[in-house]
Amino acid sequence: MGFVRFGSLRRITPIAPIWPPRYKAAVDRVYIDGFLEREAMSIQGEVLEVGGLGYTNRFGGDRVTAGSVLHSPIGASPEVTYAADLVDAPEIPSEHFDCVILPQTLLFIYDLQPAVRTLHRILRPGGVVLATVPGITQTVPDDKERWGQYWSFTDQSLGRLFGDVFGPDRVTIESHGNVKTTIALLHGLAKEDLNARDFALDDPHYPLTLTVKAVRAEATP
Template sequence: MTAFFPFRRLGRFGRLQLLRLVAQTPAPIGRLMPRRFWTPPPGGIDFGDFGRTEPISVDFGFDRGLPIDRYFIERFLERNSSTVRGRVLEIGDNEYTVRFGGTQVEKSDVLHVDATHPVATIVGDISVPGTLPDRAFDCIILTQTLHLIFDMRGALAELARALKPGGTLLVTVPGISPVDRGAWRHTWYWSLTENALERLLASVLAKEDTEVETFGNVFAATCFLQGLSLHEVSPAKLDVLDKSFPVIVAAAAKRPLE
């Protein structure tokens, strides 16, 4: 083993020297190299359309197409579509219930805080105990809602109580995200990490029955902050996962059978 040590050192130093040489490569050639080998030198960044202090869209990208965060949310729901069955509760409307549950859904409920909402079947605030019926739902879909509730743990406790034994809570929350400029601006309290959502759910449901995941990378986060939509970017780039840049944090959490 000792005899090979100089060669290992030479290889390591050789790689370092190669990286230094590559870093000095002129931009026209460097941009053709794999990104892990070459980055623009300091002062050499071309900001292009991103070189502005206002985002390209101030509406998360809805005005340009499907927002990038929705792409991640819908991938998560599609993978967990087998749990969208029986009696299902969704917040605001039942679009995802119908889309991902289909004929598996026997009864669709919609929760809203506004009693005049046309499709609401349950009216109330999920952070208030007793808002939901006990052990009533086979699945609860809670997308991009938890961060609008200051007492997140209280809301999750209410949702957990409302699940049937064996029922599933499908929840998504923002990680790296703009803050809404419109109706939700004054109740936008949180952005969460994977660790935060995992601990919150573990306080009300068994950790072993919960799967938490993240979606995003620096490219996805940058494009989402600028308000680009799905059709403007490469889905292959969005699908690369870098947990240091969570755009969406999602979890499928089951209430244990009793």
């Protein structure tokens, strides 16, 4: 390959350590926010969001009739609607939600298949889950300690995980990222450290953020 000028990348420690976070908006938020903005029309009716109602309020607007918050029983505040483990969550009603927003959550759940079956169960027929997961990533000390950080994904593992439960034809997977945005994320940089051109290419060999839209089948008459 010859001569490479490493410049700022010569160091063997990250430019900005992952914890505590230096910025609110890490590089992967560009992909997460962009996905949920593009899918805004699915954010409607009864919506369940993990962690808070940030995306529900931002992209659902007047289409949302009710918003509920899901949080792991570990570290949940009294204000959350459901302090429940998605792996086994009988307290969340079946066939209830039009949309479930699940950003950056499945990596913290060891038993993925039962968690995805719960997502399918709690959606109304025709309801939609919008989820994002990391592909190439570092681990996050605080989250890892609280819930355990078990998984990074590829388009294939995410496609099979949801396809096995929802049916392959009801699942759409996207892979976002490229070598530059991936290096930036691993160094703890924020979207402000990059510019719009850096996000122009999604290289399938560098999955930084993967997204899944899965639609529960309509009830058959």
